[in-house]
Amino acid sequence: xxxxxxxxxxxxxxxxxxxxxxxxxxxxxxxxxxxxxxxxxxxxxxxxxxxxxxxxxxxxxxxxxxxxxxxxxxxxxxxxxxxxxxxxxxxxxxxxxxxxxxxxxxxxxxxxxxxxxxxxxxxxxxxxxxxxxxxxxxxxxxxxxxxxxxxxxxxxxxxxxxxxxxxxxxxxxxxxxxxxxxxxxxxxxxxxxxxxxxxxxxxxxxxxxxxxxxxxxxxxxxxxxxxxxxxxxxxxxxxxxxxxxxxxxxxxxxxxxxxxxxx
Numbered sequence: 001x002x003x004x005x006x007x008x009x010x011x012x013x014x015x016x017x018x019x020x021x022x023x024x025x026x027x028x029x030x031x032x033x034x035x036x037x038x039x040x041x042x043x044x045x046x047x048x049x050x051x052x053x054x055x056x057x058x059x060x061x062x063x064x065x066x067x068x069x070x071x072x073x074x075x076x077x078x079x080x081x082x083x084x085x086x087x088x089x090x091x092x093x094x095x096x097x098x099x100x101x102x103x104x105x106x107x108x109x110x111x112x113x114x115x116x117x118x119x120x121x122x123x124x125x126x127x128x129x130x131x132x133x134x135x136x137x138x139x140x141x142x143x144x145x146x147x148x149x150x151x152x153x154x155x156x157x158x159x160x161x162x163x164x165x166x167x168x169x170x171x172x173x174x175x176x177x178x179x180x181x182x183x184x185x186x187x188x189x190x191x192x193x194x195x196x197x198x199x200x201x202x203x204x205x206x207x208x209x210x211x212x213x214x215x216x217x218x219x220x221x222x223x224x225x226x227x228x229x230x231x232x233x234x235x236x237x238x239x240x241x242x243x244x245x246x247x248x249x250x251x252x253x254x255x256x257x258x259x260x261x262x263x
Contacts, residue, residue: 009027016230020238028129035124043117044070046236046243049225050109051095053104053216061164065095073114077121088114102219108192109216116246123249135249136204138181139241142174142203143210149173163214171207177202185249198252202245211238 027038048066051058069091076087092110099106124132150170158166182199185191213236217225224233 010055021140022231025133028124028132031124031129036074036121039117039121040070040073040077041234042123042239043073045228045234046090046113046225046239047095047110049228049234050106050113050216053084053098053220053222053225055107058098061098065098067092068094069110069114073075073117076118077113085118088118088195105216105219109212113243114248115250117245119246119250120242121245123246132187132193134181134189134199135153135192135245136242138199138202138243139206142206143241145173145177146170146207159211162218166207166211166214168226174203174207175200191201202248205248206241206245209240209247212244213240 001103009169023038027035028160047069047156048062051065054143072087072090078082090116092107095110096103096107123135146166147170150165150167150173152165153169153173155167155169157164158171160170179196180195182191185195185199188191196225213225219225225236226234228234229238
């Protein structure tokens with residue numbers, strides 16, 4: 001019999017998760033400045049969380065860094081020349097100079113957050129809302145399928161040294177769930193059949209994003225990136241998978257021609 005404590009966070013996770021899904025759907029659907037504002041907000045908060053994990057007690061400094069990051073990222077969204085991509089380095093570089101330890105760790109994660117956020121905005125503008133909905137739904141289904149399968153089935157751990165709670169059953173369930181999302185999108189969009197296996201690779205990338213953040217928290221000795229979201233921890237805890245997926249799709253776009261997906 002499953003212990004009730006295994007499911008004690010389900011109610012909070014469900015309601016706050018639904019709220020985030022609704023906000024995300026509306027922002028993606030509207031696109032433009034609305035989606036940009038959501039991405040800027042999320043990226044700056046995650047950089048704030050990252051700074052506080054690496055430098056505990058640096059509350060005012062972390063808030064100022066988040067505000068500075070929001071300003072820089074906002075400027076990045078409004079520029080057009082290629083050189084403006086150098087702005088992606090600014091928040092990570094400035095924050096790194098203020099870290100008394102783990103400077104390379106901070107730089108890599110802060111830079112990854114900024115690049116992934118820029119990638120999400122570019123994906124919305126270049127490939128359309130349907131394409132971005134596919135990516136976000138794959139990440140959400142990966143997380144949900146992994147959560148329930150991991151707790152219901154259990155079994156061997158996927159990478160116990162880094163993420164003690166993640167199981168092989170949950171990991172594989174995430175791949176299958178994302179593959180089914182890809183198959184579903186084949187029925188009402190012009191997406192090609194490659195969408196199914198790409199969805200599964202996207203699921204793996206999202207899981208690697210989650211594992212990378214788990215490794216960071218384990219290294220810093222914290223349970224959650226913050227306590228902003230009831231049942232979920234911080235924004236970094238919820239969006240780590242989306243960051244991994246965004247970075248994966250950016251890399252893929254450098255290798256192959258990614259078409260716009262339309263209904």
